[in-house]
Amino acid sequence: MSGSLNPSSLARLLGEWNAGAAPAYRELADVVRLLVLDGRVPLGVALPSERSLAATLGISRTTVTAAYSLLREQGFLSSGQGSRGRTCIPQSGTPGDGQGAALSGAPGLVVPDGILDLAYASLPASGEVVHRAFAAALTELPALLPGFGYDALGVLPLRDAIARHYSAAGVPTTPQQILVTSGAQHALNIVLRTLAGRADKVLVEHPSYPNAIDAIRAAGCRLVPVPMPAAAPSGADPAARPGWDLAAFESALKQRPAMAYVVPDFHNPTGRLMPDSQRRRLVRAAAAAGTVLVVDETLRELNLDGMDSTPMAAFSPALVSLGSLSKSHWAGLRTGWIRAEESLIQRFAAARTTLDLGGPVVEQLAAAHLVNALAEPLPARLATLRDNRDGLLELLRGHLPDWETERPDGGLSVWCRLPAPISTALAVVAPDVGIRLAAGPRFGTGGAFEQYLRVPFTLPLEQLETAVLALRSAQDRLSASPQLRRTRSAPPAAAIA
Ligand SMILES: Cc1ncc(COP(=O)(O)O)c(C=O)c1O
Incomplete structure (x- = not known):
């Protein structure tokens, strides 16, 4: 969406925005945020200039300036040229939204200490x-x-x-x-x-x-x-x-x-x-x-x-x-x-x-x-997943040639047969090489699948490459120190999806 909102249209949408319960700039920002969230102000439109909105609402320009900066901080207004920011919704890590750290550490993506999470086979939202x-x-x-x-x-x-x-x-x-x-x-x-x-x-x-x-x-x-x-x-x-x-x-x-x-x-x-x-x-x-x-x-x-x-x-x-x-x-x-x-x-x-x-x-x-509208976000999602699947299979073939892989018809992961029963040991050393894994036995009963590992292809391709290199270095570490393979310690308690 593009275009701009004129001051009188915004004033109409704002209605009785100034209840006097909080500083005026905050009340103005709160009502604009609600209008964006409920869709009455579309995404991507330029808000009126500070001067024109102040004049239309009969308030000081400082109040509008402060309201717009709060919206920018919260991630609802882009920091474009001059004062005519465009409406948007907070992205992960939006500066000052107070949630950036939590969002960028969302499980399934990169956990807060920078570890790539391969225990979750899940995707970010089809946002818009x-x-x-x-x-x-x-x-x-x-x-x-x-x-x-x-x-x-x-x-x-x-x-x-x-x-x-x-x-x-x-x-x-x-x-x-x-x-x-x-x-x-x-x-x-x-x-x-x-x-x-x-x-x-x-x-x-x-x-x-x-x-x-x-x-x-x-x-x-x-x-x-x-x-x-x-x-x-x-x-x-x-x-x-x-x-x-x-x-x-x-x-x-x-x-x-x-x-x-x-x-x-x-x-x-x-x-x-x-x-x-x-x-x-x-x-x-x-x-x-x-x-x-x-x-x-x-x-x-x-x-x-x-x-x-x-x-x-x-x-x-x-x-x-x-x-x-x-x-x-x-x-x-x-x-x-x-x-x-x-x-x-x-x-x-x-x-x-x-x-x-x-x-x-x-x-x-x-x-x-x-x-x-189930089909709407799927073509883009499937195209990315196809590239990721094919990319991951190639990375695994290139860096871990002794792993056997099965090309999945669909879904989110590749089930790999390892050259030896080292899945739990891999999951234990994984955090040392920057990844989190769900060990094969989690997918079965009675300790089966120690020779298997599920590798999701839900991370972006460049992160998948980092992850496969990390898997390689985890495997090399186990080969260099065979006593690690006999680890009796359980992998760190892991949520899996
Ligand atoms: C086969 C299967 N069933 C159920 C779930 C969980 O689904 P939900 O998030 O709807 O609880 C998953 C998630 O990975 C799954 O792969």
Whole structure:
């Protein structure tokens, strides 16, 4: 957006801005900031000159100057030429916004001491799109304020948007089949609480998403790991994808687990996409065993090579799908959902109220806009991720030629086979070489995957190069000091996503 705002238009928008409760410059800055945040003053427009605004408002120029400097300090006004700064929103590290240090140290990017974080496979927000959605949500909020604000299912506009998204993908869905959650991890906990009792068996892929493994364990369930086939050797026909071992699934399902948790859409950590033929077979086997299939679709939008696949729910009305905006838009939204048959959704809603009483309303209204325009930020996001994936694979081949890598179909990470069982040792020495790692065993049970490491490609390419060089130096350090490989110390307690 460009252009400028004339003083009388701004005066009209400001309305009764001067309540006299605080110094005038602060009140003026506060109201302009609100106007920018709720979208009534668009981003990128030049505000009136100090002189003209002072004259129109009948206040001193010093007051306007002080208000504009405060807005600049807070990151809402660019420090362009002269006094005609343009409206903007604070970027990480905006000087004087008081949050710069915290933002630049956000987990998943560079932690405060300059360490590159490879334990998180997550991206920064698709900024402008998210900001616009919140501005629209603020304008819709007044209509909901007379209500109680508690809604265990989620606000209707968001459930409606999610239902339409599934229907458009070929899975007819009503809003009554959707429950909004604070992310997919919250969704899984609600499902576990409803469907899996203590000591019940829960089948998982092996490797699988660490926080899901932890949630299943914390629910007191018994994990039944089903091995994923090894990656095809490098040089093999790329069409020969390893996929899932359906015979192993069918055999494990004979134990009649209460639940099976799978990530068929760009599986975390391998990045594989389950072919439709396997989806059909898995759904059939779970139904025959009386096992509820819980399908985590958190990464479904990160389809890096535009591969065709049918949403799992198209193969059976009985399965439970989990979704999230964390990877398509931003994990900071903390918005996800459960899609299931209406009767199950009612049970999930009842179980949910033992955890919380509903999600925050403004976030849900904003999320409805994001789901309605789900495709908008994706092309740019996917293009960056494709470059990062290809760049990372090349860096790994160049600097760590004895690591075996599998080219992921999508998602956010490469699952690497190391030349020796050194994953935990690598994670322990990682901070010394400037990186943070999630060791392979976090992705499995019983100490498996000591010879594997997940390397996300979510950092910018130049940081990925630094990270791969750091991995190389960590490996060299272990080779030079073999006693380090036998480390019994656990890697530093690490949050993982
Ligand atoms: C497979 C999978 N499920 C769930 C999550 C967590 O999602 P959310 O942020 O929506 O809780 C992640 C995050 O990395 C994930 O990879």
